[in-house]
Amino acid sequence: AxxxxxxxxxxxxxxxxxxxxxxxxxxxxxxxxxxxxxxxxxxxxxxxxxxxxxxxxxxxxxxxxxxxxxxxxxxxxxxxxxxxxxxxxxxxxxxxxxxxxxxxxxxxxxxxxxIDEPSDVEAYARNRTALTDALAEYGYTYVEPDGAFYLWVKALEPDANAFCERAKKYELLAVPSDSFGMPGWFRLGYCVSYETIINSLPAWKQLADEYR
Incomplete structure (x- = not known):
């Protein structure tokens, strides 16, 4: 925010x-x-x-x-x-x-x-759009970020720690929200290559399908 x-x-x-x-x-x-x-x-x-x-x-x-x-x-x-x-x-x-x-x-x-080089915000914005569009399609709820390169997403079960442990099966590493004082959510960083974002999307869909 x-x-x-x-x-x-x-x-x-x-x-x-x-x-x-x-x-x-x-x-x-x-x-x-x-x-x-x-x-x-x-x-x-x-x-x-x-x-x-x-x-x-x-x-x-x-x-x-x-x-x-x-x-x-x-x-x-x-x-x-x-x-x-x-x-x-x-x-x-x-x-x-x-x-x-x-x-x-x-x-x-x-x-x-x-020091005079600008931040490459366009690359982060592209990653943000690709990730949020896909997660919304898969049924995830998230907070649209105004800045930085993190996404705040609601876990698909009340225990964010358990959710993040399950995500590891798909080689998805998320940070449970409990350490931020807000249980039930997790944080993702999208300061990676665009290809990494795209390659992760099938795993996010498979993880969501487990909860259906």
């Missing part, structure tokens, strides 16, 4: 009301984690610091540039954040203390060369 400007504005108002009851030096911080910012299907992605002043933005190139595992990104403490002078050295200090989060020099150079 992509939160709308209206939703974020209402959230900001709730947080400001809460902050009025707190120590002004210790307001509620909103951490906007945005590694999928460019991977959207027509939705407008608001800039959160312009809506709520006490915001920190996190970003990773591992999603936008398809560099999984590299974890190269940044943390932005906007100058518009009233606590910026305190937060910026705290963020820098945390990065030094947790040395394992520092990106290797090689991939920092890779990012410099790739």
């Amino acid at each position: 992509v939160y709308t400007c209206d939703t974020l504005t209402r959230l900001a108002n709730v947080l400001r009301e809460a902050n009025a009851q707190r120590d002004p030096e210790n307001p509620i911080m909103l951490i906007s984690d945005e590694p999928y910012r460019e991977i959207v299907y027509g939705a407008e992605v608001p800039w959160v610091p312009s809506i709520y002043e006490h915001t920190i933005v996190c970003y990773s190139y591992s999603k936008s540039l398809s560099l999984p595992g590299e974890r190269v990104g940044w943390i932005l403490v906007p100058n518009t954040n009233p606590q910026a002078a305190r937060l910026m050295p705290a963020v820098a200090g945390a990065a030094r203390t947790l040395g394992f989060v520092c990106a290797p020099a090689l991939f920092q150079r890779v990012i410099i060369d790739c």
Whole structure:
């Protein structure tokens, strides 16, 4: 889902009301984690610091540039954040203390060369359409994604873990929704080749047929 400007504005108002009851030096911080910012299907992605002043933005190139595992990104403490002078050295200090989060020099150079490359959203959109059209035909219920490259699908039985175990018989690897706090669903990633999506469809149909 992509939160709308209206939703974020209402959230900001709730947080400001809460902050009025707190120590002004210790307001509620909103951490906007945005590694999928460019991977959207027509939705407008608001800039959160312009809506709520006490915001920190996190970003990773591992999603936008398809560099999984590299974890190269940044943390932005906007100058518009009233606590910026305190937060910026705290963020820098945390990065030094947790040395394992520092990106290797090689991939920092890779990012410099790739930073202006756009995300290949068209490829994800093609995969999304192929997968959702087929799953709908086979009787699955899903939530249409506004962005990223995951599909939220309702399991064909109440126990999502049991469903995902059964799916393994067909070499389908899905993530049960229980770990997301929502039993009865599962998550699929479609950040694979189009051929992989197409080749998986007969297996999804066979799995659905087991429940008929």
